[in-house]
Amino acid sequence: MTAADILITNARVLTMDPARPRAEAVAIAGNRIIRVGSADDVAGLKARHTRVIDAAQKTVMPGIIEGHVHLFGGAVELETLMLNGMTGFEAVAEAVARFRRQRPGEPVLLATGIAHEAFGEPITRQMLDRMVSDIPFIMGCFDHHTMWANTKALEMAGIMKGRELPVGNEIVLDHNGIATGELREPAAYMLVQALTPTGGREWLGMTTGENPDPPATPAQRELDIGFFKKGIAHAASLGITSMHNMDGNWYQLELLQTLLDRGEMLARVEIPFHQKNTFEIARVEEAADMRAKYARTRPGGEMLHCDRVKVFVDGVLETYTALMLEGYPDQPENMGAPLFTAEEMNEIVRRADRHGLQVATHAIGDGGVRRTLDAYDNAIRANGRRDSRHRIEHIEMIDPADIPRLKELGVVASLQPIAGVGVPGSPHEPILSRVGDKLPWSYAWQTLRETGAVIAFSSDWPVAPLSPFLGMQAAMTAVPLRPDCPPQAQSLMDTLHGFTAAGAYMEFMEDRKGTLKEGYLADVVVLDADMEKTAKTEVANVRPVTTICDGRVSFEA
Known part of the structure; x- marks a missing residue:
């Protein structure tokens, strides 16, 4: 029998595993979970070297998967x-x-x-x-x-x-x-x-998608590695064990690989190839080269990999650059500023999909969402249906006709609850002026969920604070702003699923993380509160006591 390196006991474990949703203890050996069960189930796994963490009857849950950051x-x-x-x-x-x-x-x-x-x-x-x-x-x-x-x-x-x-x-x-x-x-x-x-x-991974020019000096590289190290440590302090980065270039991958080689990666990071509208469309093929070098299947690939293309189809509502199906209520002649034509989007997605790559598209306006869904549909028609799990980031507005298409096309809705206009404390303007009569289909988290779409939650840090507990409270406390707006607030378990298991699914890693289950990667967070007894208006005050990533303690309060 394998002895445990870490035993978490006296816990209220929320596993996110439908087959065993709750437990009392978790045992870890190396970088894997070896037992989830009662105190008696893990008692025999304690050895002389075993570290025992008393959770004091507080929540223990899978490490948080932050599905949309700019690290x-x-x-x-x-x-x-x-x-x-x-x-x-x-x-x-x-x-x-x-x-x-x-x-x-x-x-x-x-x-x-x-x-x-x-x-x-x-x-x-x-x-x-x-x-x-x-x-x-x-x-x-x-x-x-x-x-x-x-x-x-x-x-x-x-x-x-x-x-x-x-x-x-x-x-x-x-x-x-x-x-x-x-x-x-x-x-x-x-x-x-x-x-x-x-x-x-x-910001080069966002703004140009290129490496520094001229190349960074050794001193500059060390400065930048230090920033990555600091950012990952900050994430670990918030219970985060995995991050999906939303901008990328070769330079970022090189810096993170250096951290990994030094044994200093305290969280898992996935970096995309960013297809800019300044690139030739054929350059999206480079994403396959990036994946080949930083494959998930290589040694260390579960800590750092590239499997995805990131695309911006539009801008944001605040500056009238989000792509709309009709003109803005206060600027009827303006339908936004698309970054790609429909034909360009179709070709980009078709090429990426042909390589088996996932595509994550920033789409804010209902026109941007429509154009993105059309491109994903086009890829299916051109390349055949597969388990692509293409993503749409944000979906701040969606036309009712497009709501069922996410489920039909197997598209994941990657959403940021803290941005919701109905979240208490969030300013209503200028958003209400931009969406007008389309408010019932704006920030429509529960509406999308009820159609069967997979919903994953995140922050979009540093657009919003990184704390997932702020995002959780936002998801659970959103209120309708008008009588014609359906409620969009999320239940506790749906919210936790959005920050854990759904993120793993979105990354094609639901077979090894996002759930506390025997044989899965040892990504665990011990909290200072019982989430099931915490008022939804107090969730933002919850803090991690211990974060464990890949079997190593990455943060202790």
């Missing part, structure tokens, strides 16, 4: 000024001044998390100049689709009079042709990000 960018932003939820010019200015006093001599000041409406009027470079005028000051929107820069930053980047950019990206100019300070989408804001200490390398 590199989020890690770097751990060291920036966070403005999430802050409103009013004076309050922000005071926070900026305090942050700057704590960092004397820094050549560039970075802040993030601000909302478009935070000042009650459009944000301009002149506003930022009133806060900081002598060095570059860059302030990012919480959605990471817009940034604002002060005059110094715009001048140093050489964009005071704008610049020609790819479709969907814009340096907003005033009536005199001078930059207002608003920079929409990556090709615009990366021009000022280049002024930062990292040179914006953390």
